[in-house]
């Protein structure tokens with residue numbers, strides 16, 4: 001059966017049946033060679049012959065992600081920010097970029113830096129306002145960057161509607177789909193041009209690999225430029241990290257399903273708690289974008305949620321350190337639950353509310369997580 005007909009869980013669990021042809025090893029070996037011999041026609045045996053352009057481990061992991069996203073090709077990078085900055089490098093000088101106001105703060109800071117230097121022009125729009133994206137577009141818009149669901153309020157943007165609006169002005173739509181992990185939404189099938197994941201998060205899932213990936217709907221000149229910049233900046237994900245990523249992706253779907261079930265139960269439990277002002281989770285009927293989420297996140301709402309506490313900045317920060325099962329740490333998408341006071345991390349200029357605690361819910365027993373949050377709230 002071709003990878004086109006296999007279902008996503010099978011593709012991930014078999015890691016594309018990357019059985020080693022030479023030995024029959026079910027788990028592919030790690031190829032540490034930096035260079036590969038040419039054949040009698042002086043052509044590389046595989047795609048390239050030098051590790052800065054890629055390696056067998058990187059191609060295996062890329063092909064798996066391409067199949068999961070139903071794309072045309074993928075490129076893995078040494079980090080999510082490396083992938084994002086290289087994509088932005090392909091925006092023409094002075095080109096216009098539109099992006100959400102509320103999103104992963106590393107990306108927002110990088111966009112603002114490029115705008116301050118005059119490298120791009122930038123419009124930030126409110127992801128919670130459904131007409132804001134169309135109003136942010138210009139005749140010279142080159143790229144629209146959308147994160148869905150978006151940090152840390154978990155607004156879900158309608159990708160199909162966004163793609164129509166973005167293509168009308170001739171721009172490309174890139175989706176930061178880190179939170180949907182190729183499990184619950186496939187943005188390329190909804191009209192997006194490029195999908196991005198920080199593979200540091202759900203795709204690897206074990207908090208032990210830093211990496212990023214771009215997946216394209218179409219192999220074109222821009223894609224070739226991205227591959228060329230990855231080579232020149234020496235940014236492909238190294239073989240050992242690719243091996244770990246392949247190992248992590250084999251359990252992607254069961255990890256994501258468990259995290260989604262846990263997060264939904266926790267969000268429901270704490271949405272009516274006396275010490276909680278509001279639970280933010282796209283799977284809750286009370287979330288402003290629940291109608292879009294219901295349509296677009298077809299296989300779980302993921303493990304990311306936030307609680308707005310009835311507490312000030314200091315008490316909300318203190319709450320995180322009172323947790324005993326959940327670890328106060330940054331990042332997301334691992335098997336272990338994490339909590340973070342985002343305003344402390346993002347700084348006072350950030351639009352994130354003082355009383356917001358972001359949770360990355362893992363795969364633990366949900367009752368242990370609920371009791372832990374209860375005991376930390378009781379200390380407020």
Ligand SMILES: *Cc1c(COP(=O)(O)O)cnc(C)c1O
Pocket residue numbers: 079080081082104106107147151176178179198199200201210211212332
């Ligand atoms: C972590 C993250 C990034 C950046 O990825 P790194 O792998 O940390 O460089 C970008 N977007 C989102 C939504 C993230 O969570």
